[in-house]
Amino acid sequence: MGAITQATAVLDRQGLAALVAALVAGGRTVVGPTVRDGAVVLAELTSAEDLPFGWGVELDAGRYRLTPREDGAAFAHSAGPQSWKAFLHPQREQLWSARRGPDGVPTFTETQPESRTYAFLGVRPCDLRAIAIQDRVLAGRPPRALDSARAGATPFPDRGYRQRRRGALLIAAECTEPGATCFCVSASGGPAADGGFDLALTEVVDDDGHRFFVRVGSEEGARLLDGVPHRSADLTTESVARGAVDAAREHMGRSLPPLDLRALMGESLAADRWDGIASRCLTCANCTMVCPTCFCTTTEEVTDLTGDHTERWQHWDSCFDLDFSLLHGGPVRASTRSRYRQWLTHKLSTWHDQFGSGGCVGCGRCITWCPAGIDITEEVAALAAERDAAADDQHTAHDDGSAHHDRGPQP
Amino acid sequence: MTTELSVVAPPAPAVRHAEPRLPVPYRVIARWPETPDTVTLRLDPVAEALADFVPGQFAMVHCFGRGEIPVSVSSIPTTGGLAHTVRGVGAVSEGLCAARVGDVLGLRGPYGTGWELERALGQDVVVVAGGIGLAPLRPLIRDAVAEPRRHGRVNVLIGARTPDDLLSKYETRRWATAYTGVTVDRPADGWSGEVGLVTRLLDRARFDPPRSWAFVCGPEPMIRATARDLVHRGVSGDRVRVSLERNMRCATATCGHCQLGPVLLCRDGPVVGWDRAEPWLSVREL
Amino acid sequence: MNTTTTSTTRITQALPSAHRIRLLRIAREVNIPQGTRLFEEGTRADRFWIVRTGTVTLDMHVPGRRSPVIETIGFDELVGWSWLFPPYVWQLGAEATTSVRAYEFDATAVRLMCEHDPQLGSAVGQWVGKVLAHRLQSARTRLLDLYAPYGSGSAL
Numbered sequence: 001m002g003a004i005t006q007a008t009a010v011l012d013r014q015g016l017a018a019l020v021a022a023l024v025a026g027g028r029t030v031v032g033p034t035v036r037d038g039a040v041v042l043a044e045l046t047s048a049e050d051l052p053f054g055w056g057v058e059l060d061a062g063r064y065r066l067t068p069r070e071d072g073a074a075f076a077h078s079a080g081p082q083s084w085k086a087f088l089h090p091q092r093e094q095l096w097s098a099r100r101g102p103d104g105v106p107t108f109t110e111t112q113p114e115s116r117t118y119a120f121l122g123v124r125p126c127d128l129r130a131i132a133i134q135d136r137v138l139a140g141r142p143p144r145a146l147d148s149a150r151a152g153a154t155p156f157p158d159r160g161y162r163q164r165r166r167g168a169l170l171i172a173a174e175c176t177e178p179g180a181t182c183f184c185v186s187a188s189g190g191p192a193a194d195g196g197f198d199l200a201l202t203e204v205v206d207d208d209g210h211r212f213f214v215r216v217g218s219e220e221g222a223r224l225l226d227g228v229p230h231r232s233a234d235l236t237t238e239s240v241a242r243g244a245v246d247a248a249r250e251h252m253g254r255s256l257p258p259l260d261l262r263a264l265m266g267e268s269l270a271a272d273r274w275d276g277i278a279s280r281c282l283t284c285a286n287c288t289m290v291c292p293t294c295f296c297t298t299t300e301e302v303t304d305l306t307g308d309h310t311e312r313w314q315h316w317d318s319c320f321d322l323d324f325s326l327l328h329g330g331p332v333r334a335s336t337r338s339r340y341r342q343w344l345t346h347k348l349s350t351w352h353d354q355f356g357s358g359g360c361v362g363c364g365r366c367i368t369w370c371p372a373g374i375d376i377t378e379e380v381a382a383l384a385a386e387r388d389a390a391a392d393d394q395h396t397a398h399d400d401g402s403a404h405h406d407r408g409p410q411p
Numbered sequence: 412m413t414t415e416l417s418v419v420a421p422p423a424p425a426v427r428h429a430e431p432r433l434p435v436p437y438r439v440i441a442r443w444p445e446t447p448d449t450v451t452l453r454l455d456p457v458a459e460a461l462a463d464f465v466p467g468q469f470a471m472v473h474c475f476g477r478g479e480i481p482v483s484v485s486s487i488p489t490t491g492g493l494a495h496t497v498r499g500v501g502a503v504s505e506g507l508c509a510a511r512v513g514d515v516l517g518l519r520g521p522y523g524t525g526w527e528l529e530r531a532l533g534q535d536v537v538v539v540a541g542g543i544g545l546a547p548l549r550p551l552i553r554d555a556v557a558e559p560r561r562h563g564r565v566n567v568l569i570g571a572r573t574p575d576d577l578l579s580k581y582e583t584r585r586w587a588t589a590y591t592g593v594t595v596d597r598p599a600d601g602w603s604g605e606v607g608l609v610t611r612l613l614d615r616a617r618f619d620p621p622r623s624w625a626f627v628c629g630p631e632p633m634i635r636a637t638a639r640d641l642v643h644r645g646v647s648g649d650r651v652r653v654s655l656e657r658n659m660r661c662a663t664a665t666c667g668h669c670q671l672g673p674v675l676l677c678r679d680g681p682v683v684g685w686d687r688a689e690p691w692l693s694v695r696e697l
Numbered sequence: 698m699n700t701t702t703t704s705t706t707r708i709t710q711a712l713p714s715a716h717r718i719r720l721l722r723i724a725r726e727v728n729i730p731q732g733t734r735l736f737e738e739g740t741r742a743d744r745f746w747i748v749r750t751g752t753v754t755l756d757m758h759v760p761g762r763r764s765p766v767i768e769t770i771g772f773d774e775l776v777g778w779s780w781l782f783p784p785y786v787w788q789l790g791a792e793a794t795t796s797v798r799a800y801e802f803d804a805t806a807v808r809l810m811c812e813h814d815p816q817l818g819s820a821v822g823q824w825v826g827k828v829l830a831h832r833l834q835s836a837r838t839r840l841l842d843l844y845a846p847y848g849s850g851s852a853l
Contacts, residue, residue, distance in 0.1 A: 353673030
């Protein structure tokens, strides 16, 4: 992606339709939000008409409802059940196949990744950050040598991911109406797209009409914009758009406590709260499936009846699965407590050690799609409260040795 | 790395393998049973070869139609190729154990960190192996005894369940060390050697703790007991190098399985310093 | 010194030198031929040894099979602790598997010295306690049978 330019423009609905048409005509698979099965899902769009014009969403922990909107806005919904990883890092992918010749020698052949060139339309700023995080995990190099003389300093990128990612064009849709489970601002993000896009759209619907303020983020974005009818950005549209995005910062439905979460997680490995979470968590793995940064995969071997042909497949896996940590003798993380702790600690803390950034972008999907309504912002706050209470206890005990004796009988 | 100590570089193959997820065919050119359930396979590339391994690193070894498992390199012959020692405990490892001379397996690697014996230059060396944990240590021991002047006293402490479970029995005796101790948990008839836990041999080993490096591999509780004992005796925690194991699928740091707290063992391990490993191993189910 | 290893269970490190010297003063240097039974389970624990060279095995009599060896004891290690605690009866048998040179101690004399000098008594108790703790930990770890196929690595 080229340098971010300062260029701006305004597209109307016809301009947006022309943009999608130009992408389709250019041979790209255009993926964007569309209404299907009672949700705003990400799917291939044949035209801009497939966008969810006039639909919004109502979100809460464990709750997702589509709601019609009077204003006909296309991007006034929040993150749906899928994320872009479904396309960049698909659920199932064949890595290679092998055939054993008459001499018994196998020939291993790499499976070429599907050669689709994607255009993603309507990528939320949280999801832009999620893509950047998966880039580091699956297509980048580790952040730093963790061991002074690491032997394997070569990065081992996921080839399929890298190929799909390299070709993908990203058109962001900034947020003006965050959902009730959104907390990107407290996850060091925000409703504005701050890079990593080719074009960024901000939808404006008011008395002056339905239109999209456009910022150009790359040369390719500029070329694309040049090819469709647009007008230069007027001050009103720009200020309404920027104002709405700024205002959205104040309307986050939830927030993570403003603490050093890396440290909090590291200090909370023995917290009692994990047992509380475990009593509610069904280990269904929904949170890991909907999470836009969760990347874990496993592999399986598929053979045909002759036994001379075999295929190696990679598919999504979840740290909530018992087999995920299996060693001979049993799983390392057998309890629900330990598996939830692994997920949340990885997301907020050890991800930094492993990949040089955090693993949570505050999209809220794990809250919305948890069948038990477990809310990570609430759980993090509870872990912080437990740590503070323990510190207070210690402090009190230190100040006054009699503190514990003065409490009277326990109920 | 250790290459300079031990391995005369084999003639460079025409093609170096570039695609990290694709196995490369290697032929079994020799096979010998080590114990009733453990086999060492000597492997040579059929055509293109993997990059050079250093002691402590591992390969993903593929058994046709069954899958692949991580296996540490147990020998790095100066003539090229390598050896892996496999214990049959599951479908893939049993398939590998059943491989015959002439069979072709798939290998990819090298992956992970090495023992880094070269950091122990001029220092006493204490190698502690439990069970099949001797296999990943074997190339390190061979390097250490091959160049005795590079190190102080070399000690090799080996523990196993029974005399039948001891690896490399004949080779063990020939290593020119300051001390080689072999002990078993359960002696059989005719066993005249030591009986007891491998850590008890530390009393017999000859090393000056503040001037020593230790290399430990075996079941995790044995690693913990040994590392703590060594540190208690005065070996610095960062000089106790341990090889750890977790579930591993990709070996390329992209599948998430081998996490142990802040590290991915396929990339940042399997060999890590005890000073870093101890806090992770002391948390249950981490 | 032919070794620089530190150990908390050796008499040379576990006992303050003044106490060590007092103990060694009543020790007898003995040569035990290979195959000698030092003691048998259930008999009176009236002596103990510190091995100087050679190996002693601890075993237990099981009818119908060769006495299984429980542990081997070597250089600078203590053979026998039952002499310190009533009823002063050996719990296992011991045999010299090689010819053994050792310091032999009269247990009754040591117990009397400890009674007369509580400081020495405490030091000897500490020393034997450390040996016992170390052996208990080793026995517990061995009890886990860690090298068995389960609990020892990859499941695949």
